[in-house]
Amino acid sequence: MDKIKIITVSTADLNEDIIKKYDIEVLPLVVNIGENTYLDGIDIKTPKLLEYMKVSEEFPTTSQVNPQRCLECFEKYIHEGYKILFLNMSSKMSGTYQASCIARDMIDKKENIVIIDTLNVTSGLGVLVLKACRLREEGLNLYEIKKQIEETIPHVKSALIFNSLENLVKGGRLSKTAGTIGGILGIKLILEIKDGEISVMNKVRGTKKAVKTVLNYLDDLGVSHKDTAILLHIDSEEVRCSLRTNLQNNNTNFIECEVGCVVGTHSGADACGVFFIEKY
Numbered sequence: 001m002d003k004i005k006i007i008t009v010s011t012a013d014l015n016e017d018i019i020k021k022y023d024i025e026v027l028p029l030v031v032n033i034g035e036n037t038y039l040d041g042i043d044i045k046t047p048k049l050l051e052y053m054k055v056s057e058e059f060p061t062t063s064q065v066n067p068q069r070c071l072e073c074f075e076k077y078i079h080e081g082y083k084i085l086f087l088n089m090s091s092k093m094s095g096t097y098q099a100s101c102i103a104r105d106m107i108d109k110k111e112n113i114v115i116i117d118t119l120n121v122t123s124g125l126g127v128l129v130l131k132a133c134r135l136r137e138e139g140l141n142l143y144e145i146k147k148q149i150e151e152t153i154p155h156v157k158s159a160l161i162f163n164s165l166e167n168l169v170k171g172g173r174l175s176k177t178a179g180t181i182g183g184i185l186g187i188k189l190i191l192e193i194k195d196g197e198i199s200v201m202n203k204v205r206g207t208k209k210a211v212k213t214v215l216n217y218l219d220d221l222g223v224s225h226k227d228t229a230i231l232l233h234i235d236s237e238e239v240r241c242s243l244r245t246n247l248q249n250n251n252t253n254f255i256e257c258e259v260g261c262v263v264g265t266h267s268g269a270d271a272c273g274v275f276f277i278e279k280y
Helices: 016-021 046-055 067-079 096-104 123-137 142-155 166-170 176-182 207-221 237-249 261-267
Strands: 004-009 025-027 030-033 036-039 061-063 083-088 113-117 156-162 187-194 197-205 229-234 254-258 271-277
Touching: 004 067, 004 123, 025 067, 030 046, 030 261, 046 261, 061 261, 067 083, 067 096, 083 096, 083 123, 083 142, 096 113, 113 142, 123 142, 123 156, 123 229, 123 271, 142 156, 156 207, 187 207, 197 207, 207 237, 207 271, 229 237, 237 254, 237 271
Parallel strands: 004 025, 004 083, 083 113, 229 254
Antiparallel strands: 030 036, 030 061, 156 187, 156 271, 187 197, 229 271
16 A cells, blocks of 8 residues: 655645644745734734734735745655645645646655645635545555545535635735726625636625525535545634534535635635535
């Protein structure tokens, strides 16, 4: 049986209990606030970021994991006899995937390092990491896990309700046109991660209708019972409670995670949604 180390980045937004349970290595991206630089999830947590964004007109910036940090991580686990599966965030949203590939090509045993561009971010990446952990526990080898994860990527689905789209527009993750529509009184845009980028799935009037739309989306596609869904939130108790209750009533296998600081920089406060693997 392969001795496999699963590595991901902080933008998978997995909670600490899950990271410890499956012994996942998490490489932090960077949040820049003014002249200060913080490692996501280590030097700064989400509540502090939200406090800053409430009082400051200066928009935080984020930056990728660099090749040297990836190289150090890879060398450590290769030296310890591991084979490495690195599930990375969408290459369309960050240069971290390219950085990790550069690092892999600098290592002698690069055939023991598999890097996957998941075309996802936040809990879309998270559900794939959880699946990889399950497959590892079932005894699959490195390339068997790679094959199953790559087959699963097109079936990762998401639906996210935002109270404000201002940060997504400021951070260049959403067009100004979509942001303007979302700013119309009472209109809620429901967003998804599609083909590696954030896109608009639907637009409805009011929070209750937005929640209903998300729940209908889950019902229409069906949620894989073998895999774990993720209820993701950032300072959004009303929507979170509604979605949680319905997921529980439908006996959906899910966990709850909070948006991290890099993703939170772009999402802003008061956002919530569900990421899952559809039945296929």
